[in-house]
Amino acid sequence: MTSAGPDAVRAALARVQDPEIRRPITELDMVRGIDVADGTARVELRLTIVGCPAADRIERDVRDAVLAVPGVDAVDLEIGVMTPAERDALVTRLRGERRMPFGPGTLTRVIAVTSGKGGVGKSTVTAELAVALASRGLAVGLVDADVFGFSIPGILGVADAKPTQVGDMILPPVAHGVKVISIGMFVDDGTPVSWRGPLLHRTMQQFLTDVFFGDLDVLLLDLPPGTGDVAITLGQLLPNAEVVVVTTPQAAAASVAERSGLVARQTGQTVVGVVENMSGGVFGSGGGDEVARRLEVPVLARIPLSPAVAAAGDAGVPVMLGDASADPADPADPADPAAPAASAVGELADALLARGRGLSGRSLL
Incomplete structure (x- = not known):
């Protein structure tokens, strides 16, 4: 031998x-x-x-x-x-030498998902979009910036996961190919988070600097609803971010959703489009088109109201994935990549990738 x-x-x-x-x-x-x-x-x-x-x-x-x-x-x-x-x-x-790896000049595409109010399915859209992008071969990170209403760990099935700390560097858990960080990984179950502006700012800064995501193609941020401290902080830290506004079909929701996009623009971020979630159900119609008209951006996707998505979120198994036990004939199966909502999220991922990104603010050397 x-x-x-x-x-x-x-x-x-x-x-x-x-x-x-x-x-x-x-x-x-x-x-x-x-x-x-x-x-x-x-x-x-x-x-x-x-x-x-x-x-x-x-x-x-x-x-x-x-x-x-x-x-x-x-x-x-x-x-x-x-x-x-x-x-x-x-x-x-x-x-490396950079203390804000995702700020202006980064090679990582930063996409913030926001909404005017809660209850529109923004976190579910963000989580499913992250999995859809990862399934297309991209290196994806996800920051759950919704400090008061964090839900990303549960939706992605890592509610019990804890980050590993190496010195002052934090290694995020990985769920379905997505590196995830959330304040929910640092607090006990059921413990409310009641922080004011300075602590919120410091937490967001630490998530972006102390968490080691490695080389990412895309970093997604699930912003809290509205136009509060976190949205302003992330606008200051990440003026290069692209913003996707999530709304429902209700026409009355348009003005509320519009405000979150306007705040993003005030900080220098670019609103790239609107997602109409829970489309085609009992929530009326026209909301997505109205928000897009007011912000002068396209509707990137219309995601139908879907029992499959709700069941998937409860089970911690993204509807995008599917599994060997999935029953395509059961609309409430927690893993059904053939569900219309899953197809719509896939179209959203493709629309964002097709849009590309500008070279403004980035070094060509």
Whole structure:
């Protein structure tokens, strides 16, 4: 049998990723030493933190990768933890020099989803849109900025998930291919959040700077309804964001929805279109068209009132995904990608992608 060497083992380990940071463990300086003798590969591994939640998976993946190297019959794995200085160096390298990675000049497309009032399905639209974009092969992040009425974790089925902290860097949970952060991941169930402006501003700033999303194609923000502190803060921090306004078909809702778009424009953000949610049901008609007319933007999608979407949100299984047990004949099945609402969300994703983005404010070098 061919004798394996350290280079072959290191090449194999370069294909093992940290499941939370989503980078190869060799790139993260987690592999500290490799020695191969008599068919046994000895690997020194350093995890980022004590009690790393991904430790078992990393160990399993390392063993599988090394044992797949021709000439290796056994693995002797020594596992330790990075020192605080090593961890700080890693955090600095991952973050780079930019403290506001999604501000003007970013290569990530930032899309904020807003509404004039609550109860229009804005969070459900945002969550389903995130999953639709991820299913199209994009790297997607989602910030639940609706601090007082957070619901994104439940809709995406990660209500019990907790972020991992590496130094002062936060690694967000991943749901259906979407990296998600929400204040709901930091408070106990049923605990109300009653914060005023300065704390809200600091929380949004930390979500955008201390949470490590990695390289994203799209960052979605689920804004709280209305025109309050969070909308103003995110307008100041992310003047480059594109804004999608969600409304219902009720004509009376138009003026309320229009205000959220006008506030976005006051901060320099660009309103790119309107989504009429719960369309074709008992909520009247014309609301989406009226908001679009007032804001002088197109209606990007009309998402019909759908039992499938409601059931999917309750089950934490986005209707966009479907699963092996889904029954296409059951309109209330929590996983039905063939549902008309799922098709409409897919059309919304395609409309946003087709729109492209301008080069204003971004470096071409």
